[in-house]
Amino acid sequence: MSVSSNMNKIFIWVLLFSFFLHFHSIKSDEEELRAALSNLITGLTESASPNQASPWNLTSYPCRDHWDGVACDNRNSLRNITLDGLKLSGNLNASFLCDVQSIAASLTVMSLKDNNLQGESLAEIANCRQLTRLYLGGNRFNGSLPDSFLRLNNLKVLDISSNNFSGTLPDLSRISGLIEFSAQNNQLSGFLPSFEFSNFHTFNVSNNNFSGPIPSGGVRFPASSFTKNDQICGPPLPNSCPSASSDSSDKPKGSYSKDEILTFLGNFLLGLTVLLATIVFLCRRCKKAEAKVEADSRVASVDDSITKQIYTPSNFKAGPVSKSDYSTASGESAVVPSSLIVLSSPEVSGIRFENLLKAPAELLGRGKHGSVYKVFSEEMGMILAVKRIKDWTISSYDFKQRMRRLDRVKHPNILPALAFYSSKQEKLLVYEYLQHGSLFNLLHGTQMGRTFDWSTRLDVAASVADGLAFMHQELREDGIAHGNLKSSNVLLTQNMEPYISEYGLVLDSQDPSLAGSDNSYQGNGEHLNRAIFRADVYAFGVILLEMLTGKLVQSDGLDLASWVVSVVREEWTVEVFDRTLIREGASEARMVNLLQIAIKCVNRSQEARPSMNEIAAKVSTLKEEEDKSMDDASALISTSVFERSP
Structure with a gap:
């Protein structure tokens, strides 16, 4: 009896000590956040008017005490900071926030509009890599917009309007998710970057000093988005851009000065000398370079009409790839295409396909319709994922049209292709390589050391549903569904943000109602068009079941969807x-609600399944309920602890 009593006491002490450590960790994080925000606001109010004080009680805690303009998540991490119209002044020192690792990893919205802030260097803001919305409009910032902003890969909204920014813009078109850009009323100059205007909801660069033609696609915005730039031209503005021929001088033909004639003759003789020297040099090395010239000629002459090109799956393999790995059946070097078709990523612009094939590669996975390789490109200094598709009976033209259509539809949870190549023999897609694995890896134990609690699973489910619903809505008329949705095609970042990969490729659905369907499914009638979107719904339901059960889709001949439905039917939910x-103590009620959504998705009758829009709304509601529940529980614990503390 005494042993049991002692064990109970030890357990209670361990529990109390664990709670103390957890509480101490939360408190230390809050103290770090309070110090950062205090430093920031002190620097912005000390030079303001005498009556201008800090909007916060700096002796309290930002998240627990709900500071005005400060929003935190259920882990007391800073998510949003909004300090609009508070008459703040002085130099903004963003390092107070963005050099603090815990803040930089969670802050998504920074809004400082309509104050009196200034400063020439805002480069530290780029350390807040999770920012999705940055509002700096209505201040007195000057100098150039820093190139470091290009590291804000998650940025969707950027407002720098009504400031004193000058100089040229960095190439903001490299931020592929940007959908709103406001830069009016500044002193910016130079050419506009080649924005993909089809992505934008809002765009305004009026009243600056920009020059040159408006990039293609700008016509979808009104002229007021570009006016008051004296040297800018092209649609939607009424002034057309001058042609090269209009720049010729008014000098009569044949009227050249003596100096011009001598300069021309000198340049001609110099060029002739260089040409003769080059010819002599090439002739001397002709024999040595003959083999190389022939090989280069073969590479340069390849196009889609070549039908004897032979590749085998061994072309891509783990480790460096040698020239012999591309041999044809006759023993000669395989002829390779000259370049990829780059979609909307300047990072891969200029990469040649033969260099991609020669790069070190590692096989990541092989499926019924192709393989995926991890490829390190030394010339770009980046790691790529290359999807190689086989047995897809789609014409090269239709494939190219499909890839370009997919590139015009952007969602933050859909992984876009960077480039592609298509010929009669090959169809390849190039993606950014995400190193943190897939949902499948995380669920089924191949990624140790990463937790996957109920709240995070619900976040992932909501994001995937939202991305899929968006793509269905945008691409329904085109008849392009995902076609092969599964947990291994849901990739995760370090912060557990999901990306749906391989959208719109070959049809390989688990949906039993599509068994036997041809994978070339375009243009096969309205019925099949509806069917492939409903097949995505089925696949999403299976993913939900994987996250709820932790079980494989197929195990020992048992189908997960059939097993779950049979167990629930027997009232053993x-x-x-x-x-x-x-x-973990996850909410059974919300797990049951998500299970009911999943069961509706995997209904064998396609017509009985809900649409992805309906599913996304229901999962989002569950997520909001979970977040509110966690906020309430956190507030209750904090109140209880502080009431009991001396």
């Missing part, structure tokens, strides 16, 4: 849930 979630 709780038996299907992942034991990890049960031990």
Whole structure:
């Protein structure tokens, strides 16, 4: 009896100590956040008017005490900071926030509009890599917009309007997710970057000093978005851009000065000398270079009409790839295409396909319709994922049209292709390589050391549903569904943000109602068009079941969807849930609600399944309920602890 009593005491002490450590960690994070925000606001109010004080009680805690303009998540991490119209002044020192690792990893919105802030260097803002919205409009910032802003890969909204920014813009078109850009009323100059205007909801660069033609696509915005730039031209503005011929001088033909004639003769003789020297040099080395010239000629002459080109799956393999790995059946070097078709990524512009094939490669996975390789490109200094598709009976023209259509539809949870190549023998897609693995890896134990709690699973489910619903809505008329949605095609970042990969490729659905469908599914009638979108719904339901049960889709001949439906029918619902979630204390009611959504998705009748828009709305509601529940629980614990503290 005494042993049991002692064990109970030890357990209670361990529990209390664990709670103390957890509480101490939360408190230290809040103290770090309070110090950062205090430093920031002190620097922006000390030079303001005498009556201008800090909007916060700096002796309290930002998240727990709900400071005005400060929004935190349920882990007391800073998400949004909004300090609009507070008459703040002085130099903004963004390092107070963005050099603090915990803040930089969570801050998504920074809004400082309509104050009196100034400063020439805003480069530190780029350390807040998770920013999606940055509002700096209505201040007195000057100098150039820093190139470091290009590192804000998650940025969707950038407002720098009504400031004193000058100089040229960095190439903001490299931020592929940017949908709103406001830069009016500044002193910016130079050419406009080649923005992909089809992505933008809002765009305004009026009242600056920009020059040159408006990039293609700008016509979708009104002229007021570009006016008051004296040297800018082209649609939608009424002034057309001058042609090269209009720049010729008014000098009569044949009227050249003596100096011009001598300069021309000198340049001609110099050029002739260089040409003769080059010819002599090439002739001397002709024999030595003969083999290389022939090889280069073969590479340069390749196009889609070549039908004898032979590749084998061994072309891509783990480790460096040698020239012999591309041999044809006759033993000669395989002829390779000259370049990829780059979509909307300047990072891969100029890469040649033969260089991609020669780069070190590692096989990541092989499926029924192709393989995926991890390729390190030394010339660009980046790691790529290359999807090689086989047995897809789609014409090269239709494939190119499909890839370009997909490139015009952007969503933050859909992984876009960077480039592609298509010929009669090859169809390849190039993606950014995401190193943190897939949802499949995380669920089924191949990625140790990463937790996957109920709240995070619900976040992932909501993001995937939102991305899929968006793509269905945008691409329904084109008849382009995902076609092969599964947990291994949902990639994750370090912050557990999901990216749906391989959207719109070959049809390989698990949906039993599509069994036997041809994978060349374009243009096969309205019925099949509806069917492939409903097949995506089925696949999403299976992913939900994987996250709820922790089980494989197929195991020992058992189909996960059929098993779950049979267990629920026998009223043993709780038996299907992942034991990890049960031990965690996840809300059984919300797990059951998500399970009911999943079961509707995997209904064998396609017509009985909900649309992705309906599913996304329901999952989002569950997520909001979960977030509110966690906020309430956190507030209750904090109140209880502080009431009992001396």
